Amino acid sequence: MKKNNWIAAGALALSLAAPSLMAAVSVEQAERLKNELTPLGAERAGNKSGDIPPWRGGLTLPPVEYSKAGQHHPDPYAADKPLFTITAANMKQYQEFLTDGQKAMFKTYPDTFRMPIYQTRRTAAAPEWVYDNTYKNALRAELAENGNGLLYAYGGIPFPIAQNGLEAIWNHITRWRGVYLTRRASEIAVQVNGDYSLVTVQQEVEFNYYRQDRSINDLDNILFYYLSFTKAPARLAGGAVLVHETLNQVDEPRQAWGYNAGQRRVRRAPNLAYDTPIAAADGLRYADDTDMFNGAPDRYDWKLVGKKEVYIPYNNYKLSSNQTSYDDIIKPGHLNPGFTRYEKHRVWVVEANLKEGSRHVYHKRRFYLDEDTWGIAAADLYDSAGELWRVNMAYIKTFYELPVTWTTLDVFHDLKAKRYHVQGLDNEEQKTIDFSDKPPGERYFTPSELRRRGRR
Template sequence: MKKNNRVAACVLVLASFCQLASAAVSVQEAERLKNELTPLGAERAGNGADIPPWRGGLTVPALSYQEAGQHHPNPYPQDKPLFVISSANKDRYKEHLTDGQIALFETYPDTFQMPIYKTRRTAAAPEWVYDNTYKNAIRSELNKNGAGLRYAYGGIPFPIAKNGLEAIWNHITRWRGTFFSRRSSEVAVHQDGSFSLVTVQQDVLFNFYNPKATIDDLNNILFYYLSFTKAPARLAGGAVLVHETIDQVEEARQAWGYNAGQRRVRRAPNLAYDTPIAAADGLRYADDTDMYNGAPDRYNWKLLGKKEIFIPYNNYDLSSNNLTYKEILKPGHLNPDFTRYEKHRVWVVEANLKEGARHVYKKRRFFIDEDTWGIAVADQYDSAGELWRVSMAYLKNYYEMPVTWTTLDVFHDIKARRYHVQGLDNEERGTVDFSIEVPGEQYFTPSALRRRGKR
């Protein structure tokens, strides 16, 4: 009898493991990506009212876009707000707002607004990304306890997501180009609107989307990240190098820091989870970056379904080089004169801290754009379960690729009434440049970091 019980228990454990690991869909179901769904898994159809059908997205640059790396001219300069949501009328639209957005209206009743524009489903990606996404649909799996992927490469791993963990992996591995270089600034904005810039030069190679690689060549590396601080003078010359692993439980993220004064490269082993980011003045933690990144093992993930939400989209005016940082950054929030929101369908994913796990956020709710799998809004709750922070990614289509990605990431602390912004490049000579030749892995080694630091 005891033997039979042990066998039954083993069968149950094996069954639960297989249920987690066997995430690939059938060929018949994957065929939906060619008709009913977009190639990345969104609904092709509109809602019959204010969300249009997807017809391929924006794949042609604006006529005034002349060279790679220049700031992006707005392809829709004629668009005007359909209406503006304010604290006075927010209740009329609350079914299409997140709790965090509502909290921003309540925290800044006289100034925070959301201009709502015509929804344009501009999201697009190259055909080879679509092709890989189809292949991933019928082969990708979560491994072990869901902390990593198997058999996924070069596309969305789970375009027909069945649970919250698959959806968050789609965000973590979404299409963001292969390699880019960018000089931009981040700021912590104080209650009175004052701020001091930290300017960095960033080079990023998304190994997961490296056309020169294969599944077998990934070596558990999602991307390589290299950042050199350019200003202020007291920080200039410092650098950070990251090797982002796919399965961070099996092999932790590898990070190194370069100290310009000491001319030394040192390991930075704790750059993960809720480690505070120095340049953010306490307003951003390590896994807040990119709305969410890193190992998902400290949370239980639940897919709550889809909603129609007003999210930042097609924010070309906000990224214009005709604006100054002082015009954009106002007390409490970005200047609403330059922001753009549209109604889109989003996947709602909730993360609840596992029993015994440690993190400053007890609960997080993510609103993931169905067309791109990028998190557009994140509501974060403190250890008492109270809403604490709200983060928003101000998306736009980098039509020269094409790829839909953020132009600014904004992290609000509604209790401290301060916020942090990443990605400011309005006053720089250019913006993200995807045209540079893809460097080899040797470009992203600690020894290369040391050599570059000496120059």
């Protein structure tokens, strides 16, 4: 868009909207994204101790074993061995680099939970056009509606040089995850003894915010479209959910519809937000737990605590391999540590405290955002008594075919119930996530289309 058009669009938006929270940085600051910082705003240099290396562009080429879209990802680091393993017995030696949630996992499962620590590989990468848009966003993006919406951001991280907690969490919400994806995957609620049953869904997501054939003026307040059809078990098969995710959910709440196969009816689902329980999660995941955090941030006060070095799940190719079965992975209390990989990375720590007069089951949430992607890698969740209640972790890897660095599994632990929920399992499927299809557009993600496809 030409500069004069930007000015006109900005004047119009500001005249119609509530006062914005200014956030754009100076050209001098934005130029740091070309040298001192990575294009998405992380420190380009390694750390002083040398166990976090410099960022050198990330992992952008598939290994030779990878040949087609939707293929399960060969591990480019299969030869790596753990440098050491953290256990309940030696946890204090490494506690400086652990989250409170990880420490609680060791205390809850002292005999079985462990964290194998590997060489840190800064594989995070995105396409050049995402980097270009991120630079432009740094100069123009603003928070609106008391921080509950975005102005002038499109196709990249809105606030690569984040100045507060709200900007950081918006970076997570809008981070690069491809343009259009399809995936058949399962989620499971794991009982105390390790028993579980699968709920399998076919998912389709179009990230309207990252459509290259669009502009800011075309977004129509839509971040992405989400469509999910339940395939198993038989008692749930045929049900479906359609979501229009809005950029400003206070001004225009998320729109959601459900399809009931038995009744062959599409109905609005107005309460699919905040702490609404997710049925397939058996009480272990709420609506805004999905993707570690999603939706409107208006019920919390957000604080950017700072940056620290933490061992977080990273490059988890073994965990997502089609050579690994669900029974291999799922164990009582937590995932099988032998298939997990942790690395030391710098993270932004963001705290969310429930506003006075607001309602939510979580009174405090602490998020650890990977500095290279702005994705939440871990979350500590506290109850109304101030006690640590739940611990969520995103098991990250780089999908080198795009490239995009995202989660392969999300895991939600309830420390009191000693149960957990896993989302994203596709090891036993013929294909994994596929980013190669052309986005079908908004006409594909409508209630009438949901009804038509549900009747097949």
